[in-house]
Amino acid sequence: MTATATRPSPPSPRRGTRRRRRAGARRTREMWLLMLPALVPVALFSVGPLLYGIGLAFTDARNTRNHETSFVGLQNLTDLLSDGDFWSSFRIGMIWAFSVTALQFAAALGLALLLNQDLRFRGVARVLAVVPWAMPPVVIGLMWRLVYHPDAGILNSVLGTHVNWLADFSLALPAIIVVGVWTGMPQTTVVLLAGLQGVPKELYEAVEVDGASPWRRFWHITLPQLRPVIVAITSLDFVWNINQFGLVYVLTQGGPGGQTRLPMLFAYEExxxxxxxxxxxxxGVAMAIVVLAVLGLYLWRQMRETR
Amino acid sequence: MRIKSALAAAAVLALAAACGSGGGGGQSSSSSSSAPGEAVKLNFLSLAWQKESVAANKQIVDDWNKANPGIQVTYVQGSWDNVNDQLVTQFAGGTAPDVIHNESPALSGFAADGYLLDLTGKLPAELKSDIPQPAWDTVTFDDGKGGNGVYGVPFLQESQVIIANKKLLDASGVRVPTPDNPWTWDEFSEAAKKMTAKRPIVTSSSGSGTETGQGYGVAWAMKSPVNKTLNLALNFGGTFFQTGADGKTTVKVGPEEREVLQRIHDQLYKDKSADPAALGQGTADPLPAFFQDKFAMLPAGVYLRQQVAEQAPKGFEWVTLPAPKGTTAEQGAVSQTLSIAQDSKHPDEAMKFIAYFLNGENQAKLAKGDWLLPTSQKAAADPSITGKENGWDVATASAKNLVVAPFLKVKGFDEWKSKVATPVLQEYYANKISIDDVAKRLVEDGNKVLERYQR
Structure with a gap:
């Protein structure tokens, strides 16, 4: 692309249009040729399975050996919309995704602001903050299961209680939300910290001269400057959270009585x-549409406000 | 940047959606094919988990491998927790083991889906006659094409008994039931009431310190309430499912089904003779409280005797009592089974291995290892599992009350159990809903679930 861009402009306008058209066609051809190696794996490993999955959604496919799959149109969608279990799973999924994303953001922002200060052992603290990131979700799940264990758990022995956190109908969801927040904090913190370091120092110096309080500095300089970063990371967090599977599967398998059955767990069970x-x-298709709609709305509003 | 991240988000989601769907019907081989003269290799997925049982399983496989150099069996360790998820993916991907250990409720689905081999014509006569017909009935299912087939060899069965604290039982002065003359449910509830009192509760693990506290007669560990409730419900003829003239199966909760539900509920909330702390626990979880004299009787599967025998503190005396009887002493039976994958390349060799693995002598070893009841008549006569020690006599005698659990042949039972019955029964035993709500939800929500499987 850059090679063709430096081509000198044609001298004559009339001959030029034809030549330009031809050159344009060749340029497109070259572009496709160059993109081919990158496109093949994308088509093979993302677009293909995606289309296959969408196609399956309109059939009565079953994971069995002797079932004749046939096209059923929107039957699955109408079943889904009238399925009470789906709606309760959907509600749980939304509570989970929104609360985890919001709490993650609040906690990570606090941590990022702290780590941005000139503290002693800042390097060590920054490393410690990203430790959860290095753990696979299954390990995190197993670790927190021990924390929540009714008899041998740290939590019960610290609080002096005897609560079966992950088996209690009303406590299970809050309990896994805490784990979700803990798990997702590192990447949010790192991104926000990077954003904080990109805020120009002059702005702070200027308001300091004007005698602004720390709160006003945060509200009028830090937050507006961080805005693009915040929008990006919260949207990504939202997507990650609503698609969370491994962590919750290890912790509760969707129990007790479906109280923590997130949409992806529901899809897995089905x-x-x-x-x-x-x-x-x-x-899966329905959840994708819902997430795209929520994200679309959010990003559209954010962009309109920035403009 | 924002649009890009939105696009990235879309791609991530789309991928996730695509991954959520699996294709149907893998056909590839499950074990590597072998040239003539080379040893046939079989994979054997075992779900044994108790230490003695794992040892017995491995021992039998070793013995077989030594005696049959032509058919080499590899022991693969599985787990009851996720075996069915694992099998669904392995079957679909064509990598399922040749010989599969499972339990009969799971077989009906796999059989109807065509993943398991129909063993009808392959069973050696000796094996077939050694195991009585009622046990074979627990593995005979609809093949999904209108016929019936035998989809596994049943080998271990579980029955319900009552494990009781001998000291508290004797002190209460109630009649001690025997296999020939078990308690009725009325007597059982009466006995539980008699054993409910303020009494010294052991506080230290060594058994020396005690303090006075509320003691209970019985403890119902109802974390997974469905199978236990359904099996006991047969005492009063409660089947929970009925098949109409049109061949459609529906849920029914009538007076027969309500009997056991109501009686357990009464013990918890009317008589207050059942320990409420045990309610949310798994079967083995109440044992520490049992050893502390907090409650006197623990209704449980026969296998729990193993943990009682192993964990009981010194000097703690316990006995095994037969389960109470209602209008009959019948209990629903499910069996552990060995099946052969439809896609196995060496079904005949697999059958030979199963026939050896489940002969009378080996079944006795397995039964002893898992503290369960063997289906083999030869094994049931083995002196090692008929003696008085550890309640084996009562346990073995209870085998005669086992009948095929009616829910075994219900398509969609697994979904009914996890989506409808488990939460409903948990809420009922926690006294959050009435028995009429139970009946309504089990039937209405349950029929909706079953409907999907009968289209």
């Missing part, structure tokens, strides 16, 4: 436990 592959695909 596909691999009850073997309704078509129905589960429709669930």
């Amino acid at each position: 596909a691999f436990r009850y073997r309704f592959a078509g129905y589960a695909s429709m669930l």
